[in-house]
Amino acid sequence: MTAPIPLLIVGAGGFARETAQAVHAVNDAGPAWELLGHLDDDPARHGTVVDGVPVLGPAALAAARTDARLVVCTGSPRDYASRARIVARLGLPPERYATVVHPGASVARSCSLGPGTVVLAQAVLTAAVTVGAHVAVMPHVTLTHDDVVGDFATLAAGVRLAGGVHVEPGAYLGAGALVRESRTIGAGALVGMGSVVTRDVPAGQVWAGVPARFLRPAPDPTGVPQ
Incomplete structure (x- = not known):
């Protein structure tokens, strides 16, 4: 052993x-x-x-x-x-760096997880999902086919990404946020809890609402090492 x-x-x-x-x-x-x-x-x-x-x-x-x-x-x-x-x-x-996956999470064999990433209970990664390094995947997150999540991103509890979504490095998606297929959440952006994202969110901006819209610049869009 x-x-x-x-x-x-x-x-x-x-x-x-x-x-x-x-x-x-x-x-x-x-x-x-x-x-x-x-x-x-x-x-x-x-x-x-x-x-x-x-x-x-x-x-x-x-x-x-x-x-x-x-x-x-x-x-x-x-x-x-x-x-x-x-x-x-x-x-x-x-x-x-370790990669920690709760045994109650479902990660398909075609998915990849980077070092330092944590996937908590009841998260689901369905097919060909790529998750970078030091990513926080909180409980009940759903990542569907071909999603790409960049280094240092945070997906709070209950986030749902449709297929082909790109979350760029350092972005934060608040609890319960929904993102339409093939959309991009820019580096360092923040999406408010419960928001419904139907358009691309530019880097370094805060968006919230249903549908999500621009609110203000993000507090630290350059916090991720390049």
Whole structure:
């Protein structure tokens, strides 16, 4: 039997806690990961325990644990470029990053997932879906045939993409957003929760509504390393 691989989760907020529970679910099906703990840059969290998992210290500790893989699990609509900044700051090679897929997710064999990506429970990837590195795929997301999701994108709970949609790097799609087939969500764009996207969303813009329309420039459209 192969020994479990040591794993560190960068972040100790909601997404990080959900990822830890996904790791536990994977291990329930067969020991794959040795979850060492969370790393978080908030000193107030150091030495605490979150949902039974210790917070060991700042993200910089990852460099010293060369035996461990890691996933960076930060980000919110207020700062959805944080994963990209942390990964750039750590400067670790792609092979240091794990890919975590909840056993309750359905990922077709013709799909591909990049390093550092997390796919949570009840997500469905149907056929020939390409997901880049450090992507957050939250519960009940549906990605259909030939969708392409760029690095550092976030797909919040219940997002639905029709076929052939392109989500460019660093974009954020809010909970329950629906995107029509063959549309593009530009790099660093933010789509509001519950929105229905029928047109391409340009890079670096915030769109929301039914149908979705331009609201304002996005807060940080250049937060993703090129």
